[in-house]
Amino acid sequence: MSSTTNYILGVYDDEDEVLHAVTAVKAKGIKIEDVFTPFPIHGLDVAVGHARTRLPIAAFMFGTLGLICALALISYTMVFDWPMIIGGKDFFALPNWIPVTFEGTVLFTAFGLVTTFCVSNNLYPGNKAEPLDLRITDDKFVMAINVDKNKVSAADIKKALKDSGAIEVNTK
Amino acid sequence: MAGHSHFSPANVEEHFEFSAEGKKRIIYAFIAGLAALALGIYLLSKGEAGGHEVANAGHEAVKAGHEAAGEHLSGGAVSHQAGAEEHYDWTNRIWANVWLNAVFFTGIAVVGMFFVSLQYLTKSGWSAVMKRVPEAFPKFLYISLPILAAVFLFKGDVIFHWMHHGVTEVGSENYDKIIAGKSGYLNKNFFLIRLVVFGGLWILLWNMLRKKSLEEDLNGGTEYFTQLVKIGTAFIVIFGASSSIFAWDWVMSIDTHWFSTMFGWYMFASWHVTTYAVIVLAILYLKDKGLMGYVNDNHLHDLGKFMFAFSIFWTYVWFEQFLLIYYANLPEETIYFLERWEGHNKIYKTSEILMVILNFLLPFLVLMTRDAKRTRIFLKIAAFLIIAGHYMDFYQMIMPGVLGKHGGYGLVEFGMVTVFASAFIYVISGELTKASLVAKNHPFLPEALHHDI
Numbered sequence: 036m037s038s039t040t041n042y043i044l045g046v047y048d049d050e051d052e053v054l055h056a057v058t059a060v061k062a063k064g065i066k067i068e069d070v071f072t073p074f075p076i077h078g079l080d081v082a083v084g085h086a087r088t089r090l091p092i093a094a095f096m097f098g099t100l101g102l103i104c105a106l107a108l109i110s111y112t113m114v115f116d117w118p119m120i121i122g123g124k125d126f127f128a129l130p131n132w133i134p135v136t137f138e139g140t141v142l143f144t145a146f147g148l149v150t151t152f153c154v155s156n157n158l159y160p161g162n163k164a165e166p167l168d169l170r171i172t173d174d175k176f177v178m179a180i181n182v183d184k185n186k187v188s189a190a191d192i193k194k195a196l197k198d199s200g201a202i203e204v205n206t207k
Numbered sequence: 208m209a210g211h212s213h214f215s216p217a218n219v220e221e222h223f224e225f226s227a228e229g230k231k232r233i234i235y236a237f238i239a240g241l242a243a244l245a246l247g248i249y250l251l252s253k254g255e256a257g258g259h260e261v262a263n264a265g266h267e268a269v270k271a272g273h274e275a276a277g278e279h280l281s282g283g284a285v286s287h288q289a290g291a292e293e294h295y296d297w298t299n300r301i302w303a304n305v306w307l308n309a310v311f312f313t314g315i316a317v318v319g320m321f322f323v324s325l326q327y328l329t330k331s332g333w334s335a336v337m338k339r340v341p342e343a344f345p346k347f348l349y350i351s352l353p354i355l356a357a358v359f360l361f362k363g364d365v366i367f368h369w370m371h372h373g374v375t376e377v378g379s380e381n382y383d384k385i386i387a388g389k390s391g392y393l394n395k396n397f398f399l400i401r402l403v404v405f406g407g408l409w410i411l412l413w414n415m416l417r418k419k420s421l422e423e424d425l426n427g428g429t430e431y432f433t434q435l436v437k438i439g440t441a442f443i444v445i446f447g448a449s450s451s452i453f454a455w456d457w458v459m460s461i462d463t464h465w466f467s468t469m470f471g472w473y474m475f476a477s478w479h480v481t482t483y484a485v486i487v488l489a490i491l492y493l494k495d496k497g498l499m500g501y502v503n504d505n506h507l508h509d510l511g512k513f514m515f516a517f518s519i520f521w522t523y524v525w526f527e528q529f530l531l532i533y534y535a536n537l538p539e540e541t542i543y544f545l546e547r548w549e550g551h552n553k554i555y556k557t558s559e560i561l562m563v564i565l566n567f568l569l570p571f572l573v574l575m576t577r578d579a580k581r582t583r584i585f586l587k588i589a590a591f592l593i594i595a596g597h598y599m600d601f602y603q604m605i606m607p608g609v610l611g612k613h614g615g616y617g618l619v620e621f622g623m624v625t626v627f628a629s630a631f632i633y634v635i636s637g638e639l640t641k642a643s644l645v646a647k648n649h650p651f652l653p654e655a656l657h658h659d660i
Contacts, residue, residue: 077659091576122536130533133526 042068042207043189044167045178045196050076053176056199057082060178063195068181071171093151094144101143105136167207220643221498225636233636237629244622251297251619295613302362303609304619305354308627310457311601313351314478315485315631319344320413321446322482327432327439332654333509336502339646340489341482342420343638345413347631352406355457359398366609368463369393386463393460401456405449412442420646427648450475458601461608465543469528474604476524480517480566481597483510484590489635491583491590499644504581505658511580514589518570521597522563547603551612558599558616565596598624 045060047053054076060067067083113119114126124131153159168177178196182189189206196204319341326334364370368386373379375387375394386393416438423431451471459470467473487510493499532540547555569592579585606614646652 087577095575122534130526130530133530 041182045201047176059199097147098144101140105139240625247618304623309354316347318482324439324442332651335649335651335655346638476521484593515574522567562599
C-alpha cells in the first residue's frame with residue numbers, strides 16, 4: 036500500500052459484527068476497499084462485492100500454451116529434427132505423446148498460475164508486508180475505506196463506521 | 208446466506224406427484240418405442256434394417272475376403288467373429304440390443320445406490336438435500352437384473368462366444384484351447400451364481416438402506432444415520448468387487464479371447480458418469496416442476512463438477528487402456544481396437560470417434576467454467592451429451608463382439624433404447640412418489656441447506 040493513499044480504517048472485534056457492518060456501511064453509499072481478517076469469513080467476499088477472480092481464465096490460457104508447447108517440442112524433436120521410429124509407430128505417433136502433453140499442460144498451468152497469483156498480489160522475495168493495522172494478524176477485523184475513491188466525506192465515513200459497531204476508527 | 212436462512216427442516220416435506228398426465232406421456236413414449244422396435248424387427252427379418260448393413264446378395268462374396276483380412280489383422284489368433292459368423296441369425300441383433308440396454312440401465316440403477324452409500328460412508332453433508340433422487344434409482348434393478356438373467360439363460364450363446372456349443376470340449380470341431388482354459392471361471396453355472404448372489408446383495412442392501420432412510424423420516428434421531436453408514440459401507444465393499452466382476456462377466460467376456468485389466472474401472476467409470484448426468488436431469492426436471500427449491504445453484508455446481516470430473520476420469524481410463532495396448536502392440540490385444548477402428552467394413556469407426564467427442568471433448572469444454580456449472584441449460588446440454596455418449600460407449604463395448612459386421616444404428620436400436628428409457632423413467636418416478644423428496648430428519652440437512660461454494 037502506498038503511503039500517499041488516504042485510508043480510513045474501522046476496527047472491529049467480532050466476525051459477525053464486521054459482516055453486518057459491511058452491509059450497513061455499503062447501504063450508506065460508501066465504497067469499501069477491502070476487509071482484513073485473521074481468518075476467512077464465510078460470505079464476506081460476496082458481502083464486500085469483490086469481483087470474482089479471473090485466475091481460471093489465466094489457467095485456461097496457460098494450459099493451452101502448455102499443450103501447444105509440449106506438442107511443438109515433441110513434434111520438432113521426433114518428427115522434423117531427428118525422426119525416430121519407436122515401437123514401429125509413425126513418426127507422428129500422437130497417442131504416445133498424450134501423457135507428455137498432459138504433463139506439459141499441467142506444468143504450465145501450475146507454474147503460470149502461481150506466478151500470476153504472486154505477481155498480481157505483489158508477492159516476491161524480499162517484499163515487506165505493510166499491514167494497515169498489525170492486529171489483523173491477531174484478533175481484530177479491519178475495514179479499509181479509500182477516501183479518495185469515495186464521494187462521501189471523511190467525517191461521514193467515520194460516523195458510518197462508528198455507527199456500525201467499530202471499536203475504533205483510525206486514519207492512515 | 209440470507210436466501211435460505213428461513214428454511215426450517217420442519218416444513219420441508221415435499222412430495223413428487225406422478226400425475227396421470229405424466230404417466231400417459233411416458234406410456235406413449237414406451238408404445239412409440241415398441242412400435243419403432245417392431246418395425247425395426249420386421250425390416251430386420253426382411254434383411255433391410257440398418258443403414259450400414261451389407262446387402263445379403265453381395266454378402267457371401269465379401270465374407271471370404273473379409274475373413275481373410277480379419278485373420279491377418281489378428282495375427283493368426285482365432286477371432287470371435289469367425290465363430291459368430293457361422294451361427295449368425297437376424298434375431299441376434301434384437302438380443303444384443305436387449306443385453307446392451309439392460310447392462311446400461313442396470314449400471315444407472317446401481318450407481319444410484321453407490322452414490323448414496325458413498326455419501327454415507329464419507330459422511331458428506333451437501334448431498335442430504337438431493338439424496339432421495341439417486342436413492343430411488345435401484346428400484347429398476349428389479350426389472351433389469353431378471354432381464355439380464357433371462358437373456359443369459361435363453362440366448363447366452365448369441366451374446367457370448369464362450370457359450371458356443373463345443374468350445375470347451377476336446378475333440379469338438381469348435382474346440383478352442385484358450386476358452387477351455389478360462390472355463391473354470393466362464394461357465395454357465397458360476398456365471399449365474401455370481402449374477403444371483405451379487406445382484407441379490409445389491410437389491411437386499413438397497414432395501415435395507417431404503418427402509419432405514421424412510422424410518423428416519425418418521426422418527427428422526429441419529430441412530431438411523433449410524434446404521435445407514437454401516438449399510439453404505441457394506442455396499443461399497445461389495446460393489447467394489449462386484450462392479451469389476453460384472454464388467455468381466457457381462458461385457459468383457461463377449462470378446463472371450465481378449466482381456467484388459469483396466470476393464471472393470473473402465474466400465475464402472477462409464478456407468479458412474481452416466482448416473483451423474485441422470486441425477487442432474489432428474490433434479491432439474493423436478494425443479495422445473497417447482498419442487499426441490501432448496502436444491503440451489505451450489506448443489507447443482509457440485510453435481511456439475513462431478514459430471515465434469517468423471518468425464519475426464521472416464522477419458523483417462525479409456526485412453527490408458529487404449530494407450531497400453533497401442534504401445535505394446537500385441538496382436539491378441541490390438542484386435543479389440545482394430546475391430547472397432549477398421550474391422551467390419553468400418554461400421555464402428557464413426558461411433559468410436561463420436562463417442563470420444565461426446566464423452567470427453569464436449570463435456571470438458573461445456574462444463575469448464577464455474578458459470579456453466581451453475582447455469583441449468585448448460586447442465587442439461589452436458590447431461591444429454593454424456594448420456595448419449597456413454598450409451599454409444601456401451602454400444603462400442605458390446606456390439607462389435609456380438610454382431611460383427613451385422614451391427615448398425617437402426618430402428619431396432621432406437622426403439623429398444625426408448626423402451627428401456629421410458630420403463631426406467633416410469634419405475635423411478637413411481638419410486639420417487641413413495642417418499643418425501645427431502646430427507647427431513649437427515650442429521651446433515653441443515654448443513655446441506657447452507658451449502659455455499
